[in-house]
Amino acid sequence: MTEALERRVARWLEQLPGWRDVAPYGGGLSAKLFSRRLLCVRYRKAFPEPLLSGEWDRLDTWLDVRCDEIVADAQAIRSAIDRACDKAKRESACLKVNELARRLVDEAARSRLRDSGPTAMELDALADTYLDNTPAPERQLTRKRFETFAPEYDDAWSRDGAFNLLKHPYSAVLLGDDERPPFMKTQRENMWDGLGRSVYYRSQQAIQDDQVLGDAEQIVRAEIARTCGRLGLIDESALVVLYSLMMGILLATQEALKGKNNRLSRASVQPWESGEVVAADEPPVYDMPLTNQALIQFAESVMGQFCRRSKQGQYLRASSQMYRAEAHVMRRAWTDCFAEDRRGDRVTGDRAEQIIRRAIYWGIRSGERHILARSAYITVDPNDGKSTIGVPGELDLDQVNRALDWFAANPQVGIGIVNGDEECIAQYCDAIEAHGLPTLEDIKAFISKGKA
Amino acid sequence: MTNDRHLEVSVRNIGLGVVLIGEEPVAPAGGASVSIPGATLDFDPALPSRLPSCLIADPGVAAPLVGQIYGAAVRDGVIEVCGDDAAEVTCRVEWQPPLTLLTQLAAVRFCQTSSALPLDPGLLRLEELALLGELEGIVDPDDEGIDDLYPMLEAVMSRQELMEAACRRPSVLRLLADALDILAGTLPLPDERRDVTLQWLAALDEAHETHRYQAPEWLSYLSPELALAAGGEPLAGRATADWGDVPVGLLSRREGQVAWEVQVDDAGAAVEVVAKSAETPYRLLGEPDGYLAFDLVSPEWPLPLVAGNLKRRGADWVGAVRLGDNAAKRLRRLVEDGATFDVRVRSGDPQPMPNPISAEARRWTSRAVFALRLGYVLADEHRLPAASESLGRASSLWELADDQPELEATRELMRRAEALSESWGETLTVAESVLIDG
Numbered sequence: 001m002t003e004a005l006e007r008r009v010a011r012w013l014e015q016l017p018g019w020r021d022v023a024p025y026g027g028g029l030s031a032k033l034f035s036r037r038l039l040c041v042r043y044r045k046a047f048p049e050p051l052l053s054g055e056w057d058r059l060d061t062w063l064d065v066r067c068d069e070i071v072a073d074a075q076a077i078r079s080a081i082d083r084a085c086d087k088a089k090r091e092s093a094c095l096k097v098n099e100l101a102r103r104l105v106d107e108a109a110r111s112r113l114r115d116s117g118p119t120a121m122e123l124d125a126l127a128d129t130y131l132d133n134t135p136a137p138e139r140q141l142t143r144k145r146f147e148t149f150a151p152e153y154d155d156a157w158s159r160d161g162a163f164n165l166l167k168h169p170y171s172a173v174l175l176g177d178d179e180r181p182p183f184m185k186t187q188r189e190n191m192w193d194g195l196g197r198s199v200y201y202r203s204q205q206a207i208q209d210d211q212v213l214g215d216a217e218q219i220v221r222a223e224i225a226r227t228c229g230r231l232g233l234i235d236e237s238a239l240v241v242l243y244s245l246m247m248g249i250l251l252a253t254q255e256a257l258k259g260k261n262n263r264l265s266r267a268s269v270q271p272w273e274s275g276e277v278v279a280a281d282e283p284p285v286y287d288m289p290l291t292n293q294a295l296i297q298f299a300e301s302v303m304g305q306f307c308r309r310s311k312q313g314q315y316l317r318a319s320s321q322m323y324r325a326e327a328h329v330m331r332r333a334w335t336d337c338f339a340e341d342r343r344g345d346r347v348t349g350d351r352a353e354q355i356i357r358r359a360i361y362w363g364i365r366s367g368e369r370h371i372l373a374r375s376a377y378i379t380v381d382p383n384d385g386k387s388t389i390g391v392p393g394e395l396d397l398d399q400v401n402r403a404l405d406w407f408a409a410n411p412q413v414g415i416g417i418v419n420g421d422e423e424c425i426a427q428y429c430d431a432i433e434a435h436g437l438p439t440l441e442d443i444k445a446f447i448s449k450g451k452a
Numbered sequence: 453m454t455n456d457r458h459l460e461v462s463v464r465n466i467g468l469g470v471v472l473i474g475e476e477p478v479a480p481a482g483g484a485s486v487s488i489p490g491a492t493l494d495f496d497p498a499l500p501s502r503l504p505s506c507l508i509a510d511p512g513v514a515a516p517l518v519g520q521i522y523g524a525a526v527r528d529g530v531i532e533v534c535g536d537d538a539a540e541v542t543c544r545v546e547w548q549p550p551l552t553l554l555t556q557l558a559a560v561r562f563c564q565t566s567s568a569l570p571l572d573p574g575l576l577r578l579e580e581l582a583l584l585g586e587l588e589g590i591v592d593p594d595d596e597g598i599d600d601l602y603p604m605l606e607a608v609m610s611r612q613e614l615m616e617a618a619c620r621r622p623s624v625l626r627l628l629a630d631a632l633d634i635l636a637g638t639l640p641l642p643d644e645r646r647d648v649t650l651q652w653l654a655a656l657d658e659a660h661e662t663h664r665y666q667a668p669e670w671l672s673y674l675s676p677e678l679a680l681a682a683g684g685e686p687l688a689g690r691a692t693a694d695w696g697d698v699p700v701g702l703l704s705r706r707e708g709q710v711a712w713e714v715q716v717d718d719a720g721a722a723v724e725v726v727a728k729s730a731e732t733p734y735r736l737l738g739e740p741d742g743y744l745a746f747d748l749v750s751p752e753w754p755l756p757l758v759a760g761n762l763k764r765r766g767a768d769w770v771g772a773v774r775l776g777d778n779a780a781k782r783l784r785r786l787v788e789d790g791a792t793f794d795v796r797v798r799s800g801d802p803q804p805m806p807n808p809i810s811a812e813a814r815r816w817t818s819r820a821v822f823a824l825r826l827g828y829v830l831a832d833e834h835r836l837p838a839a840s841e842s843l844g845r846a847s848s849l850w851e852l853a854d855d856q857p858e859l860e861a862t863r864e865l866m867r868r869a870e871a872l873s874e875s876w877g878e879t880l881t882v883a884e885s886v887l888i889d890g
Contacts, residue, residue, distance in 0.1 A: 004878060006552065025629060025653040026636030026646070032586075036549045088641045098637030099588065140642065188600060205594075302468050309466065310507075311476055321804060335594060353469075354510055358490060361470050361509035366487040366595050375799050376564045376699040378573050380607040380737060385614075387607070387737040389573050390699045393745060393800030397759050397773075405776025407755050414755045447755060449804045 005043070008056065009035035012063050013070075022074045028081050028101030034074060037102070038109040039063070045113060073118060077104045080123035084131055092137040100130050138215040139207050143184065146200055146220065153183050153199055153224050161228030168230040168239075170195045173246045174327040175334055181227055188379075192370050194331050195232050199223055202338075211343045226341060231334070236290065237347040238337035244291045245333050245356055246326075248299025252307065253322045295352055302360045303329070312365060321448065328367025333359035395442055403437045403446075418447055459503055459547070461522070463529035464540035471534050473518070473526060474505035478861040480846065481817040482566025482695075484558040487592040490514035493521075493554060497562035498821045498865055500555055500879045503545060508534075517590060521551050550590045557583040559879035564700055568674060568819040570730030573701035574737040575624065575883040578604060578631055585634035601635050602645055607737055609652040614738060619656065621889055624736065627882045629656055673706045674823040675838035676816065676845045686792060688713040693727060693797035694811045695818070701735075702742045703769065703797070704728040707815070712795040714748065716787075720780040723748050727762060727769040727797055734886055743800035744769055752791035757783055762797065810858070813849035816842045817862055821876075824869055826888060828877030839869050 010031040013019055023029045043062060063070070081101055088095035107126050108118040157180055169178045176194035184200040203223045206212045212219060226234055231242060307313040307322075316325045336355045340347055347355070380387045407414035410431075416424025417440070429440055437443065461474050477483060477496035486493045490510030496502050506522075508514045511534035519527030523546030533539040560580045563571055581601045584591055588598075608614045608628065618624045632653045639646040690708035703709055709728040714721055725746045741764065747756035760773030775783060786793075796805065806814075820842035827835020843866040850859035868874050 004875075006549075025633045026650045028637045030630075030633060032630075036552070040549070085641065092642055094640040094642060096638055096640050098585070098634065101637065102589070134640075302470075305467055305470075354512070357469055358509045361507060362487070362490060362492060365485060365492040365507065366592070369485050369487065369492075370595065372565055372803075373561075375801060375803075376573055376577075378577050378604075378737070378740065380603060382603065382607075385607055385611055385738070387574060387740040389702060389740050389742040390799045391801050392743045397745065397761060400759050401773070401776060401779075404756055404758055405779045408757065408776070408778035408782035411754070411782075418754070449802055 005059070006032070006035050006040050008059065009039045009043070009063065012060070013039075013074075016067070016071065018071075019074075022071070022078045026097070027078070028097030029074065029077055029105070030101075033101060033105055034077075037105045038073070038112070039070065041109050042112055069117065073108050073112070076118055076120055076123055077101065077108060079120060080104055080127045083124060084127040087128075088131060088134070091131075092140075093131055094135045094137075094140060095131060096134075100127060103130060133210075135207065135210075136215075139219070141203060141207055141216040141220065143200070145216070146184070146203065149199075149220050149224065150183055152221070153227070156224050156228045159228075160225075164228060164230045170231065173231065173242055173334075174330040175231065181232070188377075192331055192367065194327075194334065199227050202227060202342075206342045209339065209342065222342070226338075233337060233341045235341055235346050237352075238341050240290045240292050241295065241337055241347050241352045241355055242330065242333060244295035244352075245299045245359065246330060247291055248296040248301075248356075249303045249326050249329055249360070251296070252300040252303035253326065294349075295356070298353060299356050299360075302357055306360050306364065310361075312368060316364070316368075323445075324371070325364045325367070328363045329359045331367065332363025395438055395446060399436060399438050400443075400446060402435055403443055406431060406435050406437060414447070417444060459545040460542050461503055461526060461545050462540055462542050463526060463533055465533040465537055467537050469511065469534060469537075471508040471511050471530050472505065473508070473522065473530070474503055476505050476507070477502065478857045480814065480850065480858040480862045480865065481821045482562055482814060484561035484565070486554055486557055486561075487595045488514060488517050488521075488590060489592050491518070493558075495555065495558035495562075496861075497555075497559050497879070498817070499868065499874060500559065500876065501874055504551075504554070504558070520590060521548055521554065522546070523548055550587060553583055553587050554590070556879050557587065560881050563881050563883060566695055566814070566818050567700045568695075568705050568815065568822040569884065569887060570703070570705055570732045571700050571881070571883040572732055572735050572886065573699060573740065574604075574735060575627070575886065576700070576881060578736060579627055579882050582627065582631040582634050585631075585638050588638065598635075598638065601631065601638075602649075604737075605632060605635060605649070605652065609655070614736070615655075617734070618736060621734065621886055623882045623885045623889065624734075625656065629653065632656070672838075674819045675841050686787060687716065689794070691795045691797065692812070692815075694806065695815060696806055696811065697796065697798040697802050698744065699742065699799055701730055701732070701740065702744060704730055705815075707812075710746075710795060710797050712746075712748075714783070714793065716780070716784065720775055720777060721783050722772060722774045723758060723760070723795070724772040725760070725762060725770065725795055725797070729764070729767050729769060732887065744771075745798055745800060746771055747796045747798065748775075748793060749796055750786055750791045750793045752786055752789065753782070756796075807853060809849055809853040810855060813846045813853060813855075813858065813862075816846035816849065817865070820846065820865070820869070822884075824874070825876040825880055825884065828875065829880055829885070830888060836869065836872075840866065843869065 013031040013034060019031065023031060023034070043059065046062070081097060081104065084095060084100055085097065103126060104123055107123065111118040111122065161180060165178060165180070170176045171178050176196040181195055182198045185198045189197050189201045203220045206219045206223055207216060214222070226232060230239055233239060307317050316322055333355050336358060337347065340351065375390050377391060378387055378389050413424045413427050417428055425440060428443070431437055432439065438446070463471065463473050466472050477494055479496040479498060481498040484495045484497050490513035491506050491508040493504040493506050495504040506518065508518070508530060511530050515527050515530045518530050525543040526545055529541045529543040532541055557580065560576055560583065564573070564576050581598050581604065584596050585598050585601065608618060618628055632649055636646055636649040636653065639649065689712060691710040691712060692707045693703050693710055695705065706728070710725060712723060712725045714723045744762040745759060746762060747759045749756050757779045758773055758775045760771045762769040762771040820839040823835045823839040823842065827839065843862055847859060847862050850862055
């Protein structure tokens with residue numbers, strides 16, 4: 001009944017004379033917000049027992065009796081918002097009215113639950129505090145202003161970025177294609193772009209992070225330098241985390257596919273002290289240049305646990321989709337390392353443990369949701385207004401059909417590729433150029449999606 | 453909703469500092485998840501009153517949000533168990549206001565991925581974005597952003613014919629007003645797009661809500677006896693595009709909505725496919741395009757024999773492709789050996805192919821859920837028998853697939869349907885209500 005209760009209360013508010021003046025569209029305060037966060041909370045406190053559908057009369061009476069007080073609260077909130085908006089305009093502050101309204105309504109609810117009402121002074125004080133904490137004008141960055149940094153990015157990329165990309169390719173840790181990150185993008189961006197996210201997006205994220213110091217110009221310069229760093233990062237501790245995590249999840253995936261149990265207790269995988277993680281003096285393993293054995297072991301253990309215990313892990317393993325899970329893990333971990341890096345923090349052992357656990361237990365689930373959502377994305381062409389659902393296939397179907405035709409004549413190779421037979425894989429690789437077939441990775445992905 | 457009951461939930465450390473609230477739901481009609489910082493919530497939208505589970509990867513970050521969703525006792529439980537592997541406590545849940553919004557968001561996502569109805573993906577996305585805007589501060593901003601809200605509203609508001617069509621439907625008009633209101637309130641004050649949004653809001657007429665719902669005829673396909681049968685000649689037949697393979701809103705959600713035929717001649721072989729478009733009469737953004745493809749497959753052959761694209765033509769999606777010489781020879785040999793064939797219609801970037809029996813079972817469970825959802829609002833006495841029949845069909849398929857957890861969850865759903873113990877209509881989306889606006 002909660003949903004119905006909120007709707008009914010919101011409708012009651014909307015039919016009040018003058019409600020639209022108190023809660024104009026775009027003004028932050030809405031009937032839904034006021035109903036959900038203030039009136040329903042109060043009503044449920046007064047009548048905590050389960051609601052029955054026949055009890056609307058009681059609700060209506062409760063509302064009617066308090067009508068004046070409800071209107072007074074809404075008007076007090078309206079005044080506080082309007083006052084804060086005027087101040088924000090004068091000071092060019094970055095105010096979001098919804099956020100402010102939410103805080104004011106919550107404050108009013110707290111006040112009413114204490115049996116007093118919110119005073120104008122209390123609400124104004126809260127709005128002032130909120131306004132004081134909004135980003136200062138010198139931290140605001142428009143696209144137009146950002147565009148002036150393009151030559152700086154070009155210079156930094158040719159000086160450092162290209163070299164670092166060569167030495168630390170993004171694809172080696174599943175963070176996207178080995179291409180220079182774009183300066184700006186016109187389409188949708190989010191964390192799943194890996195290192196393909198634009199410098200503009202990185203700068204906006206840094207600006208919104210109140211732990212990042214500096215004005216907009218300083219932040220953009222720092223982000224240009226970071227984008228050109230090794231794996232888009234400056235501090236080596238973050239690189240150690242990423243390379244060790246990559247190594248750990250690869251080991252775990254191999255073990256999981258073999259059905260081995262690599263369970264470790266928490267105590268046995270925490271050999272680090274509280275300091276920053278550093279790379280071990282060991283030769284690089286599997287071309288991972290900077291790794292730490294303890295972190296590898298921890299990552300392997302957490303990933304192994306995920307594959308064994310969670311339904312998602314079991315599904316991904318059974319459907320040969322672990323490569324997808326690995327990419328989700330690395331992207332989430334990079335995002336966390338990126339946040340540490342832009343704040344100038346080095347990654348400690350404890351923080352590395354957190355990053356790894358988040359990357360596996362949170363990154364895979366949210367990554368899978370993202371993939372599911374991507375297939376239903378609706379995009380609108382800004383030129384002609386035409387909408388399109390989903391994303392195009394990554395493979396050219398003519399090329400796929402050449403491969404399917406080739407497999408029809410070489411059936412054992414298709415089956416061998418699925419089973420990981422090295423001889424069959426070599427045979428397919430030999431045929432790629434001669435017959436114009438898709439790459440091995442592409443055809444493996446295609447085959448894995450076409451099997452029941 | 454039964455969320456008024458005083459619920460209790462288990463909170464346990466499942467190892468290495470990862471905490472689970474409740475149990476991961478078995479959702480036979482399809483699940484939905486929402487990401488909050490440091491954790492993921494998993495819902496069973498077929499039972500909107502069921503508490504979502506929450507897998508917490510980072511208890512330090514997620515605990516305050518858990519308090520805002522499940523209440524202080526559950527938050528304290530998370531903090532209590534997170535440092536102690538295998539620790540478990542039982543906590544009392546207080547259904548907090550954001551949980552109602554999160555449950556509605558899960559319903560929208562369920563409609564996007566598992567809908568038995570040919571819903572408008574534009575309306576679903578707009579409602580999703582509006583809810584995400586309302587949940588700002590709760591959902592993960594990096595993963596659940598609302599950057600698309602402005603371009604989407606711009607696409608509607610800057611085209612007179614789309615705006616007028618939206619204004620003729622009260623539920624759509626209300627959603628538009630809500631979404632614009634949220635956008636205006638979310639954009640920072642100096643942003644010039646805020647002024648544009650306020651102008652759009654001023655251009656909308658006031659909504660006049662009506663509740664005269666009426667079910668269109670074609671909704672009868674939600675019950676099994678009217679579903680089209682699959683099968684046919686060895687080289688021709690009907691197939692069903694699975695909902696996991698094709699985004700909602702492009703094709704009809706009937707069984708057997710795809711007709712295909714292979715023609716073999718002296719020169720080789722070719723396959724032709726015709727798939728029925730979605731029946732929905734209204735689209736927020738006009739008729740959308742999409743990326744659809746098909747594969748010719750056989751249980752006796754480990755790979756597809758050929759793949760082709762589908763293009764919209766009138767009320768259908770059609771495609772044709774010739775097999776390569778080797779593939780055509782292989783097809784002939786398979787025909788001689790008595791092999792059967794099928795066509796898989798899919799999006800450009802599909803998920804792995806599911807077990808076909810489980811996929812069909814999921815579709816029937818979903819049809820039952822949507823019959824219940826619409827039936828609740830329509831107060832239609834025929835919907836319950838339709839849902840029961842679909843659930844009966846789903847149960848036998850889950851049994852055939854030997855999937856005990858899904859079978860039990862489907863039977864539980866059937867029990868709840870017969871006892872009418874859920875308020876299915878309370879999470880009805882705007883895309884659903886548009887279908888039955890009388």
